[in-house]
Amino acid sequence: MADNRLDMLGEVCPVPLLTTQKVISEMKSGDVLTVETDYSRTVRNIIKWCDDRGYVFDVEDKDNGVWLVTIEKK
Amino acid sequence: MKNGRTFKKRILSGYWPYWVGGVLLGVLNILLAALGKPWGITGNIAKWGLAVCKAAGGHPETWFYVWDEPLNLGLIDLLFSRGTVLNLGLIFGVMLAAVLAAEFRIKKVKSSRQLALGIAGGLLMGYGARLALGCNIGALVNGIASQSLHGWVFGLFLILGAWAGSMFMKYLVSKTGN
Numbered sequence: 304m305a306d307n308r309l310d311m312l313g314e315v316c317p318v319p320l321l322t323t324q325k326v327i328s329e330m331k332s333g334d335v336l337t338v339e340t341d342y343s344r345t346v347r348n349i350i351k352w353c354d355d356r357g358y359v360f361d362v363e364d365k366d367n368g369v370w371l372v373t374i375e376k377k
Numbered sequence: 378m379k380n381g382r383t384f385k386k387r388i389l390s391g392y393w394p395y396w397v398g399g400v401l402l403g404v405l406n407i408l409l410a411a412l413g414k415p416w417g418i419t420g421n422i423a424k425w426g427l428a429v430c431k432a433a434g435g436h437p438e439t440w441f442y443v444w445d446e447p448l449n450l451g452l453i454d455l456l457f458s459r460g461t462v463l464n465l466g467l468i469f470g471v472m473l474a475a476v477l478a479a480e481f482r483i484k485k486v487k488s489s490r491q492l493a494l495g496i497a498g499g500l501l502m503g504y505g506a507r508l509a510l511g512c513n514i515g516a517l518v519n520g521i522a523s524q525s526l527h528g529w530v531f532g533l534f535l536i537l538g539a540w541a542g543s544m545f546m547k548y549l550v551s552k553t554g555n
Contacts, residue, residue, distance in 0.1 A: 312484075312485075312487060313484060313485070313486070313487045313491050314491075317543060317546055317547075318546060318550060321546065321547060321550040321551075322550055325550060325551065341482070341484060343480060366482065367479055367480060367481060367482045368475070368479075368480035368481060368482040369482070
């Protein structure tokens with residue numbers, strides 16, 4: 304199990320979701336990815352995508368307007 | 378991994394639904410139209426550009442672009458004009474919403490690439506909006522609301538442009554990963 308981190312600060316839709324999808328597609332099952340974003344719509348996008356695929360996720364408020372989305376690949 | 382659910386609840390139901398925003402936009406726009414003319418954003422920004430050009434010694438009033446209305450390009454008059462007040466109100470309102478949602482922060486520029494892309498995108502959007510004589514608000518919403526064909530034409534090409542832009546983004550991400 305590996306931990307990956309993705310810095311998406313300053314990136315707007317659809318780049319964070321597309322990049323997240325790409326990184327996750329290259330990960331192994333059970334690996335964890337943490338995406339850092341400052342765009343609230345990105346959080347919505349990513350958790351909707353996780354829900355559709357049945358991936359477990361967590362969202363943490365890191366700071367005002369900054370979120371950490373942690374996703375575990377199934 | 379249990380907080381995800383509560384956050385999801387907040388971010389989906391904590392914000393107003395789209396239809397509330399749409400109705401508010403419609404009602405306020407009717408109010409603005411009754412008080413003179415419907416809402417617009419970029420016309421005022423273009424006037425600022427012309428005013429700065431004039432203040433710097435240029436003669437923008439002779440340009441083809443300003444054929445449609447007589448222009449008052451005095452900086453003080455412009456500052457207290459309807460368009461400037463509406464635009465400053467827009468910025469202030471967005472800031473207020475961000476502060477109330479505890480999402481306000483000054484974003485750092487991460488790279489010169491991001492800065493260059495932002496400036497290039499802004500220039501293209503601004504130039505395009507003035508060629509079309511309006512943005513999403515002035516040309517699309519008000520165009521369609523006033524039964525003008527140009528609103529629908531604007532909308533069609535807006536969708537095409539958004540689709541092409543998304544395809545391009547997808548291609549860039551698949552190539553470089555960012």
